[in-house]
Amino acid sequence: MPKATSGSSSGARSALRRNQACRSCRKRKLKCDAARPHCGTCVKCWQSLISVPAPVGYAHPAEPQCVYDPVDGLTLSPETDPIEKIRLLEEEVSKLKIQLQEQNIPAHSPGPLMSRRHSYGLCTPGSTATSSGSDSQLPVPGSKLSASSTGYALSLNHLNFRQGGFGINMQYTAVNDVHSELIHTGWNTDLPEPHVLDHYIETFFRCDPCGPRILHRPSFLPAMCLHPRDPAFPHSAILHAICACASRWSSRNVAMQPDGSRKDEFAEYHATKTRKYIDRTMATGEDIFQVVQACIILSWYFYQEGRWVEAWVFAGFQTRVAIPLRLNYPGTFCAHGGALTAGYLPPPRDFRDLEIRRRTWWMSIVFDRIVAAGGWAHSIDERDIGTELPLRGEDFDAEHLIPNNPQDMCTEDFFTTHLPKYTDSFLLFIKAIMMFGRVTDYNVRSKLRNSTPPKKHQDPFASPGFKELDSLVHRKFLENLPHSHRFNIGVTDVAANGPLVDTDLYMVHVIPYAASITLHNSYLDLNDVRRLSTSRCIEAAQAILSAYYMLSATSLDTTRLHPFITICWYLAAVVQVQVCKQSIEMGDQVREAQVWREINVLRLAMLNYGSRSPIGTRQEGLLRGLMKEVVRLSSQKQPLEVGLPLYPFSHSTVFADPTLPRCDAPVAPLPNPSVPEHYEATFYGSAVGVEPADQLLLPSVYVGTSTIAGNLQADDPLQSGDFLAWDKNSSR
Template identity: 25%
Template sequence: MASYLDDQSQLQIDFDIPSSHAGQNPTSYNSGQAATDSNNGDGSYVPRPKRIACAVCRRRKLKCDGRKPSCGTCSRLGHECTYDEARKKSGPKRGYVKQLEARLAQVETLLKTQEPSTTAAPNQEQTFSISMPNEPSGAGLHVMGSSLHNSINSMSPVEGQQVTELPTSFKPEGVDATSSFGWDMISLGLEEPFPAREVIEELNQIYFEKIHAFMPVIHRPRYMATMNFAPTSRPPACLQYIVWAHAAAVSEKYSNLHALFYQRARKYAELDQMKGLGETILSLAHCQTWLLIGCYEYKMMFFPRAWLSAGSASRLAVMLGLHRLDGEGLEVKQCLPPARDWTETEERRRVFWMTFCVDRYASIGTGWPTCIDERDILTNLPASEEAFTNGKMEQTARLSDVLTGEDLSTLSPFASVAFVSCLLGRNLTHLHRPEPQDNDNDLNGVFWQRHRSHDNILLHFALSMPSHLRLPAGMGDANVLFCNLAVHTSTICLHQAAIFKAEKNRMPEQIILESKRRCIVAADQISSIMKMVSSMDMSKMNPFISFCVYVAARVFVQYLKFRPDDTAARSSLQFVFVVLDALKNQNPLTESFLCQLEVDIEGTPFQDIRLPSAGQQTRRSFFAGHTYGEVIHIFP
């Protein structure tokens, strides 16, 4: 079945049926022909007895010679050979043939209604034509393709849904591969063909080379292996399309396709939700789909949709029990069957922790509460990428243990990202979820005790970080890079909250000065890290890196408002603008942060660092009121 799509391109369609056979039953014709052939031979013709393949050959789809007690294949390979004497009923399901006949009748009716208009108005042929590579051109084939497509649309899973198709001349190359759109695709409920096989392979390769580097939630060998299975055994169409959307977004060759792939991914994800009672979405693949959709939407600045998609991924992860894979608790409803092996369990862990991270990023950018409660997590942190890819079992620590300073040496790069995302989320609840006994005007109150506890965790992690998570040793790993940036970002967020509370309650000046010092040191570290990696491929970096750079820029802006003549700070802020300009080419989310920074420096003595242009003025009006980076919870 691996070459199924390739074999479809060799199909030849013949609509000229000889009149002598018109209306004749094909089955009776074939059986009559077989009888004639048998009578032409020897009168002693004896039909060959039917053989039943053994269970092993049947399962592995091998040719079986039917020998008993052990066939030739099993004898050669040393397998236990068994025969199932009770033959299963073969053939299509009941009603399937009638359904096909009804579809064909509908297609024939559409053909009859289209033929006169085709001959009368040949200049309208382009509207109905579907590109058929390696096939002879002909009006009959074009109309057949259009009518078949229209008949499929009329039987859409969602009643009354209308699907707008682009004219053939405007469809991107490689997408309208009609030769791969067979009955197997129709049975999946697809309304358009997949891209050409070469395009699919190239997009998958791009995804695992670039996107997987910072979002390792799909097991590459198993995913690529399923792409060679029958269409019904491959990953859901929604997951395939969002994988291609991410890949196309960072590819110059396919950059014009990512929006189309994203729209189709959302369409099929929503259609799956509406099937039956919604039980179709209870799968790890659909959780991966909504996770990738949410990340794509944040990257493309579809903020309202991104918030809802991230919430869908979080709720689905909890519904699937991904937050309690390694813990014992009260028995709750299990929606997923037990994992087949450690690799599948690890993939579930990774999906959960990436969902956890995106949940934190979304809340940090808006100030709204998180969906996943840290106290409910009973899933260990993810293992190393090498162990995950090779299926080699690796013991990992729990988040609660790492927060107390234990097992830091066992943290993988992806686990470190989950850990610092947890710290970012704690900063949010620290400021936005006050308790009655906080007493933020008292240095010994609960608020300041919590502040010192969070600060101690950050300092301990920064000092005790294992060597494989440090820079520049781990500079080639996107997750190591983001971990180091996020640690300093979390430090800035924590101490900005401290400055706000200290100034509000007129606390000792030394507290304010110490927090300001910590902020400027952390911002300088972020600037130094970005200088270190400025020559790297930006498309392989986590899109939320731009948020870390933006936080550092806000610190420089605040510092320069009091010391506008500090050349080092001016130079750092100017470099940050250069970094954000470079990031926005691969990461449109950066545009939002750039707009906010331009507003922040407007009217200041150092606004000449970034002189406004016509394009910047247009961008400001576009982002007015829709800026992701305008975070009052971080910079009160």
């Protein structure tokens, strides 16, 4: 008779869920108790296995071979993840193969590699690399294989060309030789071949206005001649980021999408490679400083592409990573503190290392201020910045051993005192951006502290700190620039090389006006002509326009300006749109047509910039979205075409000079609709603008709109409405 079931046995373990048992027991169809880390069945089998001595040449496993399915949301360690184990074994096999082949390859000096994926990495059938002129035609996917390279040639006898189709048959011998050369030299096959990579690096240093600031060019270029496995050879993450940024300056056909984005597979490939290095560093901390530098370069690439989400995320990443590196401390190193608060990086090795750290830190701060221009809080508070300003560019390049810059953010009169031995256009650009950041901080904190948005009728000068900030932005900063920079907008005419532009100095003269618009836009009210905020906005918009007219009157390529210029143009255009709306409501068609000309000049400037950097196209599209109502109410038949040249000359038309390289082709000067024949371009104080030769009668509601800053009296205020909404509508 069967034994009765006791009460305790009724509470026995219930059946396992599906796939809860380990893989070994399920495979062998054995009972499993699902114990972790090893079930009882697998432990018994393992104990039975190790009880017998292992045969010669065989070793028993060190632990039971008990593996469970991964749990959703839980990352397995490499020791327990079978997929990771397989990957590690494959890597080990690859390393052993490389060592075996290196032993069989005769030793010879490593030279430039001929065949790699010129566009993406290792060379594949259907690729080439050509060069012509200063901006040579760079390799594109789908072209033929180049037959020669610097110091290295691959015999065409190894190639078997076949007509038809898209590919080229390459014999195994040629492929094996190429891979053997790659294996021997240790070159990263994800990078372009050396002579193509050198071209991209030269283009990057010559054309890019942002990223090169953090690199020491005199030592970076010679380092490229070192063996790829040399510790001083530039990090692959930096080289990938340089390729992504420099691709916009190469004379290759890049597809432009309807939304203004660029379809550049080469740039996207190298941007993806850079992100993989960043992801790996986030997990391991390996090569963290070099990867932070690559992140900064890649961030500027995303910003110029108008990819707001990625730019914003990377801005936060690089600033937060820089904090444990102690880059925000004086000398970029903190000697005091316990083990828990010690810096991740050792003290700087030498002068160059110290200055590179300074510049890396300040460029991350500059980027943080620029991406937050739409009204976002900054990642790093100004009070937490203790790093002194960098040295002048000439001292950095020449490695002059001079004392550290005595100025930092805590220095009194930081924005108005400029020491001659520690001042150049880049340092002034940093100060201008930090001043813009103060305006952003003021606006953000004012909105946080007040439950209601600011009203047009409010007097902002009664708010604490507003008057001092307005004085700095409107007058003090520009008036206290060094004489050599105050009356020079950055455009010079060199007879030998043609006109040149100092992009940093040009931005120094434009950013204060963009900051003034950002500070006063909430109080802009054109119905109150005595409002000071209105005069500030109108004055700033005209100053930005005038600076553009000065630049467009030369043959300079405006697409080489700093990408933040598109935001400045946008801010000026927003003010002009509000003025245009006021002219429509008053029925002043003459004034309306003139303002439409000014708006369209700024639109054309953004579109021209967007031909190379999509941020211009995106800002112009955002502006058109704001203008829908004004366009509908306009008395002009084609308001978006008023004032545009009938034949807008450019390097893409039949009027272009065929002897000029495409990248260096001149841009036709745009007419200044605000300056008739009796107007002349002049310098006025620290502002560059246009000054009327004769006094004209203008509508009283729009006094002095077409004159520069100096012709508007500070005690003759105007006012304006809150029309600057680009930060709310932007995808950032």
